[in-house]
Amino acid sequence: MAWKSRTRSLQVFDTELSADTVEWCPVPSSHDILACGTYHLQRGAGEEDATPSRTGRLYLFEFRRDGPMSPPLAELQRLDTAAILDLKWCHVLVAEKAVLGMAAATGELQLYTLTESQEGGCSLQSLSSFEVGPDRLALSLDWSTGRLESSDVRVVCSDSAGCISVLSLAEGALTALSQWRAHDFEAWISAFSYWDTQLVYSGGDDCKLKGWDLRIGPSSPTFTSKRHSMGVCSIQSNPHREHILATGSYDEQVLLWDGRNMMQPLSESPVGGGVWRLKWHPTHEHLLLAACMHNDFHILHCEKALEGNGGACPVVASYILHNSLAYGADWSRLSLEDPAPCSSPVTEPKESLPESVGHLRIQYESPTASFDTSLEDDAGRYIPEEIAAPSTTPPALPVPGEGVPSLSCLLASCSFYDHMLHVWRWDWIPDEAQQGSEQ
Template structure:
């Protein structure tokens, strides 16, 4: 499912803190805009200051290949924030603007809108925020809009208390719809089924992958899989192929699933490192990007597995 490829660096940018999440803007005409979030654990210096703090920074970049001599990446904006665990753009415009969501170490889900300046640049402004829970970290988020459907914009968020929260975005305001205890330990990841946005998937440090149907309610998952042998930390629904789901884990495996049969995966691939994030290609339905701890990035070609 994987093949070897050679890459070369176009540019190096020092984010100063650990950069743990990077996302291209998916909406036209802003495909050249890139957001990056950082996470840094600041340990207390003494006994009286033993509680560690988590700091972060949000960067906004413009990427343009205008010549071989000029660096393609230009920093447009930076702002200090709480540590950022995850960030994702809404796949559609909201009230005519691109919206970026951030899962923060303060337990907040933060939303920003992107606006054009008079100088022709872009910048982010705060839109809305909501604390999903006290004394916890917001660990992941996903938008319901993966198939470019703007009729019902919702966000799912998971946190370090093992909870999953579903929120709606209407008239620029986040509103909590539901929250439930989904996992025994950290709920590392949550994701929508882009084909049926009443279905939600979650993965946790309890090594379990679960499905939830919002129409039924969160009292009981639709399935619980223990196929991963370690914490499940990445899930992504394929926006091009109905029922297809990719999951990754600290066990260093990427599994492909047909959502109609969660008893056995369609295929598995060893990555040589814990799989922190997975993302299907925005245009090519068989290409899957895996970000692996201690073992770089891999592009998986899944056509044979998916048929």
């Protein structure tokens, strides 16, 4: 397919600690707000069995357009916290405020509200917290509000003991509705069906994908799939298409499912790296963003698969300027009709880039493991000048004619060992649009 597509780096930010989760605020009044979470494991000194400490930092940013000479990302706040495994904004206002959920290494689900100051800025204020269990790490969370509906605000959380917790949020307090053991090992991921929020999905290090119906209780799953051959670590319900589910695994496969038939996936797409996070585009039902750990960040076009034609979903864009494990990624809902604040050369195709320096050889892939790494060389740090795209400037995208669709998106991604947050832009003219402009 002859898509015209390019990705351009807008800004790179050093998070100092290892970055593993990044989330744009989905609430309309705050689409320019970005949160990033980090994770640092400090081994205990002396005895080998000493308990390690896990610390983190929560960053809050605002995306601004002050001109081409100013970096667009402005840091608003940084909070030292326990190590952060996942962040998710509630999709709707709660008591007229945006709410950010955080899965912490202390085994807590922590909530923060986005509050405007008298000076006009924004900051995060602690709202409430809930301990999902002792001696465990909270690994993921998801809100029931994915279709921007707020009649019943609930949150689901998974943890390192293999347990799932479903909590309600009312009057600023979290209350447990149901908690159960879902997996034999770490429950890496949990997610609501956004179309029927009594349905919950979970994935674990036992290589199983499971479904749960909260109306009948968690005594047994509604289905158990072993279609993934390794740990299941990413799940998201499609907010635009009922019954559609995307899952990712350490087995380097992205699977698309019809929830009415979990015996066989609609499609299987190899992406060359463990799939830590999957994000459907906020308005385009066929676009899926994948953070692929050892193989960068990719945008998949899923239209044919969702129409029942099978086959792998083609990759329409890749962002390859990170130098470490690709963990966090998210779409912004902010409009990019105006020109980008700044730009770097196109990052595609991957084969055209020289080998990056400071590459880390990964011994452990999980963000909860005792990390061991060895440097490929003496640098070990992200150096943008040395991983820049080739000097030859690619041709610009054609200008679509009247009525020809095109898409410009703002995204953020973060990588672990090089502790880097990237904000980038993707411009895309689909195949059918290009053909229309050439006629």
